[in-house]
Amino acid sequence: MKKLLLHPAAKPATFIVCLLPFIWLFYSALTNQLGANPAEALIRATGDWTLRFLCIVLAVTPLRVISNTPALARFRRMLGLFVYFYVLVHLLSYSWFDMGFDVADIVRDIIKRPFILVGFAAFLLLTPLAATSFNAAIRRLGAKRWQMLHKLVYLIAGLGLLHFFWMRSGKNDFAEVAVYAAIVAALLGWRVWQRWGRRKHPAAPGPATATRLQ
């Protein structure tokens, strides 16, 4: 497993796998396979994939620690950038296919639908994280400050879930929201538990040591 993760092709392979949902959506849109309302299908699917990648990237550290596989940390930055990629496509799909890039319409819509404002806030908060994802930025900020900044992801996850919850509340349909909320709660809960546990057993490796492996 570790050999596989350290293989030179591991990163390019992951990159392609992460791009598959996008390629599939793009192909479906071109070949008119997105059903009766392709705009809605694209907006919803890219939103779903943003949440999924957010869950995946938040799972990296717990998985790495639990399975004692430091090599997993190599993939965290790319997965995080894919969260940003899918949210960007999500935002573009909404502004283009739903709003026709009409800024006045978008502003009116955001006022009407606060859940869009919440989603947009999450996107804005994610932007500095994506912008500081390269090594030079980490060096310039210093590991401590960079880490502080990237803790924003926990807030972003909360906003993303609220955005999804609010959107689904129109139909009183919370089954899927509950699944994502449970996953995020488990991943964040594990971190809280780690901190609490680390205080009791100072020798246990915490998430802080992991980031240095970047």
Added chain:
Amino acid sequence: MLIKTDHSGFDHAVPSDITPQGVYQQRRNLIKLMATGAAGATIASWAGREAMAQAVTKPGKLAALPGAKSGVAGAVTMEKVTDYKDVTSYNNFYEFGTDKSDPAKNAHTLVTKPWTVAIEGLVKQPRTYAIEDLIKLSAQEERIYRLRCVEGWSMVIPWVGYSLAELIKKVEPLGNAKYVEFITQADPKTMPFVGSRVLDWPYVEALRMDEAMHPLTLLSFGMYGEVLPNQSGAPVRLVVPWKYGFKSGKSIVKIRFTDKEPRTAWNKAAASEYGFYSNVNPAVDHPRWSQATERRIGEDGLFAKKRKTLMFNGYEAQVGQLYAGMDLKKFY
């Protein structure tokens, strides 16, 4: 100045606004003459071409249910009819799931035979109709209506049915009957999502008596020249073209005449969002989104701007007078 674009949709005028009554009645006599073969062949072929333009292709999936061309004002829009595939795969029918692809997947379990519709409440002739008898109660007509969903999308659907007024006249409502309530099927054995907490089952909708009596209010048994597919509300449903789609109850089992405004399903779920009237109105937004525009399914491509929603879904000339003097912001 009112500038018409491709996105503003088709605006119906009342024929009498344009043509004096005497003139169009003469034309109708001419058409009658043609039907009996008395008029010249040239004019007959011209009339035939007109009829062809309106022809709706049968999908060939279900039993045929032909309907004669409707003479009701505003009943046949000239807009492009939405593909049968889109109309039958993109549905809101929560008894079969909340995703719009769910009804097409799940509604095959619905049992539509035998089916009865009970007429109850404030009527002289309460009775239960077998669906076979209800279909024969009046001549079937084809009506091509716009359908505007409260969610902001629209379709153009060729329904087959007759004016609900035909049934109402037969059962003779009492003088104190002010509302008509439509109770739809709620059978947990055949409808997998009945029992989910999304709505209070059965799904109930209602109209004011004058709305129910309006000739455009259709009791529908079919679409595209065939009987209704299950996901579209087989075997009998309501179609009220000037109101948001959810007002048109599917798979109706009971029609009740009452003196009090009934509580309707979505009104019970969220009274501040879904009013009793729920007339299509671009000037009155849903609390959580704008109702000014809509996406025409299958027509407005990915890159097209959404088209403007019309007052009363474009049926203002026909139904506007029902709401004369009413504050439509208050009675949304």
